[in-house]
Amino acid sequence: MSMMQAAVMRGPGGPEVLNIETIPVPMPKNGQVLIKVIAFGLNRSELFTRQGHSPGVQFPRVLGIEAVGIVEHAPGGQFAPGDTVATVMGGMGRQFDGAYAEFACVPASQVRKFSSDLPWKVLGAVPEMFQTAWGSLFRALDLQPGERLLIRGGSTSVGLAAAGLACNHGAYVLSTTRQATRTSLLIEHGANEGIVDDGHLSASIAKVDKVLELVGTTTLADSLLCTRPGGVVCMAGMVGDKWSFDSFAPMDAIPNYVRLTTYSGGVSEFMQMPLDSILTDIALGKLKVPIGRTAQLSEIAVAHRWMEQNQAEGKIVVLTSADLSSFGRSA
Template identity: 60%
Template sequence: MPQPSMKAVVIRAPGGPDVLKIESLPIPTAHPGRVLIRVKAFGLNRSEMFTRQGHSPGVKFPRVLGIEAVGIVEELGEGVTGLAKGDKVATAMGGIGRDFDGGYAEYTCPPATQVQRIETSLPWEVLGALPEMIQTAWGSLYKALRLQRGEHLLVRGGTTSVGLAAAALAKQLGATVSSTSRSAGRADFLKEGGADHVFVDDGNLANEVRKTFPDGVDKVLELIGVTTLEDSMACVKIGGIVCMTGIVGNKWSFSDFNPMEKIPNGVCLTSYSGGSDDFMTTPLGQCAKHVESGALKVHVGKVFNIDDIVEAHRCMDENKAGGKIVVLT
């Protein structure tokens, strides 16, 4: 009997959005320690765009991309405990979509060590936005920045999906939040998402921040990357922390970096990338409950069907989503 098949998005060579093709592949087998998930939705991430463009040397093609997915447990591999068929689950990180086929498909089969069970009534298009976005924002704020109630957080790249989630989480904690956008027209949008102050970012923000807050802010979440990192470090007060998490600026490293010259006295510089362990310690179920109650706002930018994956990636490339892009299967 032939093995049952599924619809999947396959990339066989790097390039633009058009290299993503819908193909029929065998449904994965739940080998020992793995969980077969019937995917209901998955979010798009810029790391997948970089992989598609050929900037992830460790990823071999052909590959089904997708570093996250939400869905329903279809089958459990031998030795898997704590989950049952029919459970709602989320998976992210840990090699999914990079070392093995990921969430851009009707089924995916990650290790159980990176699968969280979630009790929620959220619709799939909202739940699908959460795993990687919340994991990244949560880890950046609480693990890397060690944000505390009453502190002042600056989110550099405030209109990104992670920036919006971070602002919402920080406000829920009781922090003061400033967010940035390159467009003054996005100020109301950012304030609706939790920002107390909005700065228009032309790449040289420190002087404007210091005009409003002469001592600087306590913490900076840097989502643009090295193109603005030096300026972000100038926004922080002595004893403050800057965490580089994102690379929306599409530049991975400094051309020339002298730490003694670039890092101000008394300012701490760290980073956050997140892994499967970080994902599993993220209280995703708790956050989902806060989203259900309205206590935590998340911004789903646009929702696509899996058949429209090329259009979805094009939307991501052009930064036109206005929030997290979610794809339904």
């Protein structure tokens, strides 16, 4: 029986519950793909699962809702050994073991083949981050060239990715941060304006066509007030760590003719996302990938602590102990 290293969580708690253990490599069935995981990004949803906020998760469990790597085996023939692939969501890290391991076994229906010479640490940051940014902008908000877009929570990894996508699409992008020292970062990633967010932007900016709300309910009411009649607000994140209002009166909170929607994304949006063109734009320098810190699989608890304490300054990417030299990319 082949064995692998994995971060196994045997119950909820702090970062210390993510223990590196030696466990069997999963055996793929027909319709599944065994992926040799090379890199994966960290996501706040994994933090919530680790803390015990994901109902129905059974332990022990290997977390991780996204991965990039190399196909080891696909019994159904959907992929060939050696194919470079990406996968996200579909129950990874919740209903079945995910990417915090040297190998992951996932349904073939949520795996995409791609070709790129980008470094693995860049590839590992792309799938979930750009799926969320792309889906929010072009599925939920139906962003059009020339529209004014406000990104609330613009210094998050998704916010930075969204700024680049929106700018390339021809939108005028206003992006926010709570720290004045980060406004230049917003501009660097594609925003036309970097704005320090005091929580009351509706009193200081001209109304916009669309709002991508990544902070959550702590600023959502103000984001609705920032939006012109006929405009749309999409809540797609909660870096403010609050999902719900203490009290919510829709007739008071939602201005006349302003529409409110949400975006959570999933496998279907990932499969629709123009992954190849996004990777090409990254390679050409048309899109920047906001990578914060990188870590090895053995440092997963440390990486979770960075995420929990908001010390990432971008997307955290974890590289496994797999041998990278034979795949023609640097870490």
